[in-house]
Amino acid sequence: MKKYQLFLIGILILTLILAVGIPQTGAAKKERLEFVFWLTSPEALPGWQKTFSDFAKENPNIELVYTPVEADTWGVYVDKVATLIAGGKAPDVMWVATEGVRLLAERKLARPIDDLVKRDSKELKEYFDDVAPSLIDSFKVKGKLYQLPYSWNNMVIYYNPKLLEKAGLQPPKADWTKDDFLNYAKALTVVKDGKTIQYGFATEVGYFTSSIPWMFANNTNLLKDDWTASNLDDPKVVEAVQFVQDLIYKYKVCPAPAAGFNIFNAFMSGNVAMFGAGRWPLMTFLPEKFKDFNIQVWPKWKTQVTEFGVDGFPILSSSKNVSASWKLVKYMTSKSVLDRLVGSEDAPLGNIPARRSLATGTEMAKIPPANFQAFYGSLSNAKSVPAPAQFNKVESIWLRYYGLILANEMSAAEGCAKAHQEINKILGK
Amino acid sequence: MNATDLINPKEKKSRSVQCKEAMAGYLFIFPTMLGFLIFILGPMLAAIILSCFSWDLLSPQESHFIGLTNFSRFFSDPRAAAVYLNTFFFVICEVGLFISIGLLVAMALNRTFHPIIQYSIKISYFFPYVTSTAVAAVIWSFLFGTDLGAVNYYLGLLGVNKIPWLTSTDWAKVSVIIVDVWKNIGFYSLMFLAGLQNIPAQLYEAANIDGVNGWQRFSKITLPLLSPTVFFLMIIGFINSFQIFDTPYMLTRGGPGDATRSVVMYIYEHGFSFYDMGFASAVGLTLFVIIIILTIIQFHFSKNWVHYR
Numbered sequence: 001m002k003k004y005q006l007f008l009i010g011i012l013i014l015t016l017i018l019a020v021g022i023p024q025t026g027a028a029k030k031e032r033l034e035f036v037f038w039l040t041s042p043e044a045l046p047g048w049q050k051t052f053s054d055f056a057k058e059n060p061n062i063e064l065v066y067t068p069v070e071a072d073t074w075g076v077y078v079d080k081v082a083t084l085i086a087g088g089k090a091p092d093v094m095w096v097a098t099e100g101v102r103l104l105a106e107r108k109l110a111r112p113i114d115d116l117v118k119r120d121s122k123e124l125k126e127y128f129d130d131v132a133p134s135l136i137d138s139f140k141v142k143g144k145l146y147q148l149p150y151s152w153n154n155m156v157i158y159y160n161p162k163l164l165e166k167a168g169l170q171p172p173k174a175d176w177t178k179d180d181f182l183n184y185a186k187a188l189t190v191v192k193d194g195k196t197i198q199y200g201f202a203t204e205v206g207y208f209t210s211s212i213p214w215m216f217a218n219n220t221n222l223l224k225d226d227w228t229a230s231n232l233d234d235p236k237v238v239e240a241v242q243f244v245q246d247l248i249y250k251y252k253v254c255p256a257p258a259a260g261f262n263i264f265n266a267f268m269s270g271n272v273a274m275f276g277a278g279r280w281p282l283m284t285f286l287p288e289k290f291k292d293f294n295i296q297v298w299p300k301w302k303t304q305v306t307e308f309g310v311d312g313f314p315i316l317s318s319s320k321n322v323s324a325s326w327k328l329v330k331y332m333t334s335k336s337v338l339d340r341l342v343g344s345e346d347a348p349l350g351n352i353p354a355r356r357s358l359a360t361g362t363e364m365a366k367i368p369p370a371n372f373q374a375f376y377g378s379l380s381n382a383k384s385v386p387a388p389a390q391f392n393k394v395e396s397i398w399l400r401y402y403g404l405i406l407a408n409e410m411s412a413a414e415g416c417a418k419a420h421q422e423i424n425k426i427l428g429k
Numbered sequence: 430m431n432a433t434d435l436i437n438p439k440e441k442k443s444r445s446v447q448c449k450e451a452m453a454g455y456l457f458i459f460p461t462m463l464g465f466l467i468f469i470l471g472p473m474l475a476a477i478i479l480s481c482f483s484w485d486l487l488s489p490q491e492s493h494f495i496g497l498t499n500f501s502r503f504f505s506d507p508r509a510a511a512v513y514l515n516t517f518f519f520v521i522c523e524v525g526l527f528i529s530i531g532l533l534v535a536m537a538l539n540r541t542f543h544p545i546i547q548y549s550i551k552i553s554y555f556f557p558y559v560t561s562t563a564v565a566a567v568i569w570s571f572l573f574g575t576d577l578g579a580v581n582y583y584l585g586l587l588g589v590n591k592i593p594w595l596t597s598t599d600w601a602k603v604s605v606i607i608v609d610v611w612k613n614i615g616f617y618s619l620m621f622l623a624g625l626q627n628i629p630a631q632l633y634e635a636a637n638i639d640g641v642n643g644w645q646r647f648s649k650i651t652l653p654l655l656s657p658t659v660f661f662l663m664i665i666g667f668i669n670s671f672q673i674f675d676t677p678y679m680l681t682r683g684g685p686g687d688a689t690r691s692v693v694m695y696i697y698e699h700g701f702s703f704y705d706m707g708f709a710s711a712v713g714l715t716l717f718v719i720i721i722i723l724t725i726i727q728f729h730f731s732k733n734w735v736h737y738r
Contacts, residue, residue, distance in 0.1 A: 004453065008456055075702065079701045079702055082486055082487055082701070082704055083486070083701065085486075085487060086486040086487065086489065086704075086706075103487075107487055107488055109487060195585070196576060199576070205684065205685075255574075255575065255576040255577065256575055256576070256593060256596040257596070258570065258573070258574065258575065258594075258595035258596050258681075259570065259595060259680065259681045259682045259684060260566065260567060260569070260570020260571065260573075260574075260595065260679075260680060260681075261570065261574060261595075262571070266577060271577055392702045392703060392704075393702075393703055396698065396702060396703075399684075400684070400686050400687060401686070403684040403685040403686055404598070404684075404685050404686040406596075406685075407593070407596045407597060407598065407684075407685040407686075409597070409598050409685060409686070410686075
């Protein structure tokens with residue numbers, strides 16, 4: 001036989017061995033558990049790995065295989081996981097936020113956990129006593145609970161106390177109004193030689209981060225309360241959107257938002273005095289040793305309802321390891337794990353722990369912002385971000401028109417009217 | 430003695446050798462063919478089949494045949510015309526700029542410079558081509574900031590009013606073209622440079638002796654002999670520009686509205702954000718057909734102006 005023929009046969013045998021694998025004998029079979037989560041930044045990975053290794057020590061019979069997924073937003077993360085599921089590699093447990101809960105529930109991709117919660121009710125009592133009911137209720141779809149809250153975020157206003165002081169302003173109080181906010185924004189906008197060198201406020205073309213908070217404050221919503229139809233024909237919605245457009249073009253206190261505009265960098269460099277966000281800016285500010293910030297609840301308009309989004313770990317219906325999956329879910333919502341979510345100045349994290357005792361505790365007080373109570377305190381008057389099963393389509397339609405409105409290429413009324421028609425078509429109305 | 434023994438033994442031996450050589454050849458091209466079947470032909474056939482199905486990425490078990498409904502749905506979508514018009518606009522502008530600027534840069538590089546200067550210029554033009562689009566888009570989005578961006582700052586020093594590079598439906602298209610051309614011009618200028626350096630110097634020497642001017646040298650010698658390169662780059666430019674995705678996605682996310690949304694972005698949106706794989710496949714097929722038709726047209730008309738030596 002020629003040498004090259006022997007070589008080719010050798011390659012073929014090696015390929016077959018690698019494909020089939022050499023069977024292992026003798027070792028005890030572990031229960032394999034696959035977990036997928038959103039890796040918000042590479043710096044967050046060591047924290048996750050510590051959590052997983054502690055879980056493995058407590059559960060030596062479970063082999064936890066984890067897959068971190070990098071993405072800019074929840075939507076992109078869910079898209080990537082959807083591709084995994086479509087490719088037949090559905091995990092047992094995954095990290096999902098409000099935006100994906102109804103999608104998984106209504107397509108029966110996630111498994112209700114009411115039976116498991118009832119079975120372990122004694123063990124979970126202290127958890128349920130420590131988590132705000134509004135967070136838990138947001139994970140109920142048609143009366144069934146699909147996941148336990150792990151962490152969450154709301155929208156608050158960040159402000160630079162030094163810039164406020166320079167403008168002769170006192171830090172805003174919790175009961176500040178929309179008109180107070182506008183006055184602050186005007187006072188904090190600095191124009192020099194015809195150019196604006198400092199803006200009072202900055203926003204972005206965002207669903208959760210820009211449009212919904214103002215709608216909630218104006219006692220309205222993008223969708224009807226049951227999320228089955230568009231509410232964009234409500235004049236209060238148009239009024240809220242018009243206000244955001246006016247901040248940019250009428251009052252000129254806000255730069256026109258562009259896709260790549262980095263609000264955090266502009267805030268740190270003193271070009272922007274206020275902006276809206278949850279807890280996530282800490283992951284940018286604290287590593288840069290930037291601490292000139294504090295927060296206040298969203299200003300009151302017709303109401304002072306706060307928007308929030310929650311996340312947790314649903315067990316997928318395709319999982320063959322429900323018992324091991326449930327152990328992981330309970331472990332991930334335990335005090336020791338959620339305690340890590342508080343983070344530190346050196347290793348800040350961007351979510352608020354679901355447990356009240358941790359989110360309002362002494363460890364949280366050690367990390368900026370000083371007014372951290374505004375995070376959990378706002379839950380007493382808070383509503384979930386509207387997230388029907390068709391969230392991706394609803395968000396996409398809304399952001400197309402909201403982008404044109406904030407670019408001043410469409411009026412608020414026309415944009416809302418057109419989005420209203422398209423969203424209702426998607427929701428089957 | 431049988432019939433086979435009557436066959437010329439040399440011929441008999443060469444058939445056996447030919448067989449072995451053919452076998453070896455097939456074995457060597459087997460990995461590439463496997464890759465072609467798995468990654469190109471297979472997905473193409475799958476897309477053709479999927480385009481006739483209502484196929485949900487998350488619930489494939491509920492898929493069913495719907496014939497040409499996906500296509501009729503696409504043609505009745507008012508956004509379809511917008512995304513195709515955007516894409517055609519990008520194609521025409523970008524290919525024109527790739528060819529014209531690429532040729533100018535190549536001709537400038539083809540002059541006799543000190544090797545260090547020449548290599549430095551080549552590297553600076555080619556560097557954007559090897560840079561990650563995501564990184565480039567982040568930097569350009571800073572530069573293009575309406576109020577705080579460097580471009581408007583320097584334009585302001587020249588007395589030009591602020592341009593809403595990324596927040597205006599018209600200017601956002603221009604921004605995408607600027608970034609995409611900046612990113613890819615290195616490739617085109619390098620191809621043109623190779624083509625220019627293949628033109629025999631004797632032709633220019635003869636032309637100089639005949640007293641031709643610069644424009645005549647360019648139009649009668651350079652351009653005709655460079656026509657195969659121009660044709661190749663036009664084909665590549667058209668095909669790549671029709672599939673533009675990463676630059677508008679990273680720079681503007683297709684906005685404001687649908688102002689910079691290309692066909693491929695529309696396909697991605699429907700396939701991976703809305704999980705409607707059947708519809709996305711149908712749109713992909715329309716793009717495939719358009720690219721094929723335009724390529725055939727270009728090949729047909731190339732007989733009139735492409736001169737192969």
